[in-house]
Amino acid sequence: RKEVEQDPGPFNVPEGATVAFNCTYSNSASQSFFWYRQDCRKEPKLLMSVYSSGNEDGRFTAQLNRASQYISLLIRDSKLSDSATYLCVVDIQLISNFGNEKLTFGTGTRLTIIP
Amino acid sequence: EAGVAQSPRYKIIEKRQSVAFWCNPISGHATLYWYQQILGQGPKLLIQFQNNGVVDDSQLPKDRFSAERLKGVDSTLKIQPAKLEDSAVYLCASSTNSGNTIYFGEGSWLTVV
Numbered sequence: 001r002k003e004v005e006q007d008p009g010p011f012n013v014p015e016g017a018t019v020a021f022n023c024t025y026s027n028s029a030s031q032s033f034f035w036y037r038q039d040c041r042k043e044p045k046l047l048m049s050v051y052s053s054g055n056e057d058g059r060f061t062a063q064l065n066r067a068s069q070y071i072s073l074l075i076r077d078s079k080l081s082d083s084a085t086y087l088c089v090v091d092i093q094l095i096s097n098f099g100n101e102k103l104t105f106g107t108g109t110r111l112t113i114i115p
Numbered sequence: 116e117a118g119v120a121q122s123p124r125y126k127i128i129e130k131r132q133s134v135a136f137w138c139n140p141i142s143g144h145a146t147l148y149w150y151q152q153i154l155g156q157g158p159k160l161l162i163q164f165q166n167n168g169v170v171d172d173s174q175l176p177k178d179r180f181s182a183e184r185l186k187g188v189d190s191t192l193k194i195q196p197a198k199l200e201d202s203a204v205y206l207c208a209s210s211t212n213s214g215n216t217i218y219f220g221e222g223s224w225l226t227v228v
Contacts, residue, residue, distance in 0.1 A: 004157075043206060043219035044158065087157055102171060103217060105150075105157035 006106035023088030119220035133195035140209030
């Protein structure tokens with residue numbers, strides 16, 4: 001089983017719609033969770049962290065379910081500029097190197113917003 | 116604030132040749148990462164440095180890949196000899212000691228023919 005699994009898509013969604021991405025992780029010791037965004041031929045950039053209580057940033061909502069080892073990202077009122085690949089990222093703190101995080105990336109979910 | 120700098124941006128080499136990539140992290144960032152991203156996949160960690168020490172190199176193909184960060188600042192990743200399957204984007208990233216937001220450079224695109 002992969003450490004971080006995502007549906008690769010592609011998701012083709014009309015502008016203004018709501019879209020949700022899911023991600024599962026295998027290591028129950030995982031400490032922190034993130035969503036990164038990667039535009040075509042660009043580097044990944046942090047979109048938002050994911051907290052146990054769930055968190056929202058404008059049109060974006062991230063949720064974590066530790067019991068099911070499941071992370072989600074919801075985008076409301078999607079814009080053309082939301083077209084990108086969304087990478088689920090899980091951080092396992094290295095026991096032997098306290099304070100040093102080990103980030104494992106999923107394969108990414110490709111989203112295209114259609115006018 | 117200057118971001119993570121990488122060079123060269125693009126490189127085309129023949130198989131069995133060697134190549135080196137350079138990275139200068141964000142000033143003050145103690146942790147430096149090299150990731151390999153093959154088309155259609157997520158970034159895969161090759162090696163992670165804390166200052167000039169190696170924290171994790173478990174996924175680095177050590178028979179052909181090497182990396183160093185001698186003075187705890189900039190870093191070099193070398194591939195020798197290259198194989199066709201090494202064609203990928205090599206992403207350098209950095210983060211502060213305690214923070215876990217990592218910042219990526221634009222990447223070095225390698226094509227092995």
